[in-house]
Amino acid sequence: MELDASQAVGKIATSLPGAAAVFRSHGISFCCGGSDSIEVAAEAAGLSPETLVDELQGLVDAASTEAPDGTADLIKHLRTRYHDTHRAELISLIPLAAKVERVHGDHPDAPIGLANLLERIQSDLHSHMHREExxxxxxxxxxxxxxxxxxxxxxxxxxxxEAGHLAELEHVTGGFHLPDGACNSWRALYAGAKKFADDLVQHMHLENEVLFPRFTGGPL
Ligand SMILES: [Fe+2]
Ligand SMILES: [Fe+2]
Structure with missing residues (x-):
């Protein structure tokens, strides 16, 4: 995975593990400002583009180290660590999101539409992972x-x-930012949804950048 300052922050945030947290830490929005280049976003945040690219490059270097070498082992890892985990987590996150929307729907920071978004992701991933398997x-x-x-x-x-859905998830939760006094359900929902989002980025990264190139000769 090659990085340069002309790439869009939305694409990087949803394809490079850890990049979303880097952007959040610098106050860079990758949902509403997702089409901005790294260069534009860095300058708007008061950073030099080179500093931000260097920080992201460190993530690229670390991103694939968890991948087992053998293809059969990598596939087994993807199925157990990601496919099975996504399935189990979405089953509990969807009703939790519905509950928070129902109970806190009149709060200005309520994540209205989150349960529906998670259901769309669940439906897509159900079909996608089934065909992979x-x-x-x-x-x-x-x-x-x-x-x-x-x-x-x-x-x-x-x-x-799904990267587009992850940008929507960032938007509807305000970057998983909890309001003051958020209840335990809301806290559990954002912690779980953030963990799910981070896992999905890592999962897709391992397939796009490690597994698929073994059969196509390189990223398309
Ligand atoms: Fe997969
Ligand atoms: Fe996949």
Whole structure:
């Protein structure tokens, strides 16, 4: 993954593990200001673009270190650490979001629409991960490179759609910022939703940058 200051912060925040936290720490919005380049966003935040690129480059260097070397082991890791975890977490996050919206709907910071957004993500991921498990991963384990070109393109496209949903998640929660006096449900919801979002970025990063290039010769 190559970084330069012309890239859009929205794309980096949703594809590079840890980048969202870096942008938040500098007060850089990557949902509403997602189309801004790193250069524009850094200058608006009072930073030099080189400093911000260097900080993000450190994340690139660290991002793939958890990936097991062998393809079968990497696929097993993706299934257990990410697919199974996303499924379990979304099952509990959706009713929790609905509860917070219902109880605190008149609060100006209430995350209105969050339960619906999480349901859309759940529906997309259910289908996406099912097809990876039933079709994509078995082809990879058989080493069938030729049959993988189109499916990998499709999966990359679906990852981009989920990156858009992650930007919506950032927007609807105000960057997971809790209002003063937030109740325990609201706190649990934002902690859980942030952990889910961070996991999804890492999951898609491992597929886009580590797994898929083994079958396509490099990022498309
Ligand atoms: Fe996956
Ligand atoms: Fe995927």
């Amino acid at each position: 039933l079709m994509l991963f078995p082809l990879m384990e058989r080493g069938d490179h030729q049959a993988l070109t189109r499916p990998i393109e499709q999966m990359r496209h679906e990852h981009d759609v």
